[in-house]
Amino acid sequence: MEVRNDVVIRGTDRCDLAEAVEGGEFLSVRRHGKRLFLRLSGGGWLTWHFGMTGRPAWTDGAEERFTRALFVFPRGSLAFVDPRMLGRLGLASSPERYIESKGMGPDALEISRGEFVDAFLEARGPIKAALMDQRRVAGVGNLYADEMLFQCRLDPRAGARSLSERDLECLHRAMRRVLRRSIEAGADLDRLPPTYLLRCRGRGAACPRCGSALRTETVGGRTSYFCADCL
Numbered sequence: 001m002e003v004r005n006d007v008v009i010r011g012t013d014r015c016d017l018a019e020a021v022e023g024g025e026f027l028s029v030r031r032h033g034k035r036l037f038l039r040l041s042g043g044g045w046l047t048w049h050f051g052m053t054g055r056p057a058w059t060d061g062a063e064e065r066f067t068r069a070l071f072v073f074p075r076g077s078l079a080f081v082d083p084r085m086l087g088r089l090g091l092a093s094s095p096e097r098y099i100e101s102k103g104m105g106p107d108a109l110e111i112s113r114g115e116f117v118d119a120f121l122e123a124r125g126p127i128k129a130a131l132m133d134q135r136r137v138a139g140v141g142n143l144y145a146d147e148m149l150f151q152c153r154l155d156p157r158a159g160a161r162s163l164s165e166r167d168l169e170c171l172h173r174a175m176r177r178v179l180r181r182s183i184e185a186g187a188d189l190d191r192l193p194p195t196y197l198l199r200c201r202g203r204g205a206a207c208p209r210c211g212s213a214l215r216t217e218t219v220g221g222r223t224s225y226f227c228a229d230c231l
């Protein structure tokens with residue numbers, strides 16, 4: 001394997017990266033939250049942080065537009081495609097060390113119901129912001145937080161501490177369901193059930209449950225969609 005890279009690498013010297021990767025193989029892959037870890041045959045792990053627009057792409061032909069790094073194999077290439085360049089690649093001695101150094105919480109698909117409830121019972125600020133805080137649970141982003149709250153009929157602006165244990169259990173179930181469905185759909189929002197809010201984001205959109213106009217508001221620094229009539 002050879003590597004060609006552009007500007008996506010921050011915090012890692014591009015020579016170090018080439019040295020760690022070239023001539024070797026990827027032995028296995030792991031995911032934690034929004035991070036991907038590829039185990040290198042020469043030792044250590046390559047870390048992928050996708051940012052908002054980054055994604056992996058396999059190609060055996062023309063290079064995709066916005067390719068920021070390319071891992072070249074004899075029969076094709078693995079590209080890191082990232083139009084907005086918010087993603088980054090790096091090196092780590094192990095996923096555990098990396099997760100610890102970033103202070104990331106348990107993965108959203110692994111955290112138990114009890115751990116989830118405990119983590120949020122003592123959260124401060126609006127529930128939407130707490131859900132997106134990767135130190136509490138790793139893997140929930142802006143769009144998915146809105147969907148979970150919508151499915152549980154909860155207001156994104158509500159104080160996390162105002163939620164009951166039952167509300168939190170609903171959010172835990174919704175989180176697992178929404179992430180699983182999205183993975184099955186290959187993150188293609190159009191393939192999600194028609195009852196999902198995720199399909200309805202955009203100006204003038206209507207609630208998929210009751211038909212009322214959706215509201216938008218900034219919570220935790222991000223645009224939040226919700227239906228005031230469904231709360």
Ligand SMILES: [Zn+2]
Pocket residue numbers: 207208209210211212227228229230
């Ligand atoms: Zn509604």
